[in-house]
Amino acid sequence: MRNENIPEVHEALSPNLQCDVETVDLVAGEQFSPKYLEIHPQGKVPALTDRDFTLIESRVIAAYLCNKYGAAEETLYPSDPEKRAKVDMMLYVGEWILIEIGSYLNFRNVIFDGEKTRKENLPKVYEVLKQLDNYLQNTIFVAGPNITIADFFAISSLLCLDIVDFDEYGKFPKVFEWIKQMKQFPYFKECHNSGLFKQKKIYQDALRKTSK
Known part of the structure; x- marks a missing residue:
């Protein structure tokens, strides 16, 4: 039985939302590659590019995704x-x-x-x-x-x-x-x-x- 306080993914995010996930090998130092530093100048993960918009800091990214693509019920990040x-x-x-x-x-x-x-x-x-x-x-x-x-x-x-x-x-x-x-x-x-x-x-x- 599903806990009613835990939303299914399709209830929390747009069903048409797709993303490409790129792995950054921190042990190998890939976060300091010139390509990645253009996205995140501090060489940290994660980072997000949404078309021509770039964000760093994981908590900011999560809030942004909820604000832009979240469902109307706003369970994960309420607007109240x-x-x-x-x-x-x-x-x-x-x-x-x-x-x-x-x-x-x-x-x-x-x-x-x-x-x-x-x-x-x-x-x-x-x-x-x-x-x-x-x-x-x-x-x-x-x-x-x-x-x-x-x-x-x-x-x-x-x-x-x-x-x-x-x-x-x-x-x-x-x-x-x-x-x-x-x-x-x-x-x-x-x-x-x-x-x-x-x-x-x-x-x-x-x-x-x-x-x-």
Whole structure:
């Protein structure tokens, strides 16, 4: 049975919307190629070109796609000022989550500089999980009763912890329940599993080399 708070893709986006996805190999440094730097001068991903219009910053891209191609019901990014403000707020919270998890994983320095996971920053991860648990006390999803783009960014940030097999979500029951809800989304596995598997292998391989 489908959760009524999770929209099917055809309800959330224009059925005629098509896109070409180009993979950028970050480990190989393709983000610094002259061609890509013309699109994103900072050499980061993702970036979007919509005909002759170019955007960078993932949260901005998500909001733009909802604004331009979203369905009339506006479930993912509502136009109501208060509802949208809540989504925008949780987008910033999601960025904070990613920053703190990133400071713990130390991903780039583990991969390229032979460093290790910064375990001294694990308490900051607990803090963001605690705060997220508080946000979820009275709602199913992070910005209200319906799934929004804020949920997509928050879950993507948390999934980064899977590369170190983080298993302490039991301390944060609302977060744990929310993660289960998110995994019901029709394209959850397609969007996350392959990339997460690759990230985990690269990271764990680098840690093993450092430990030798």
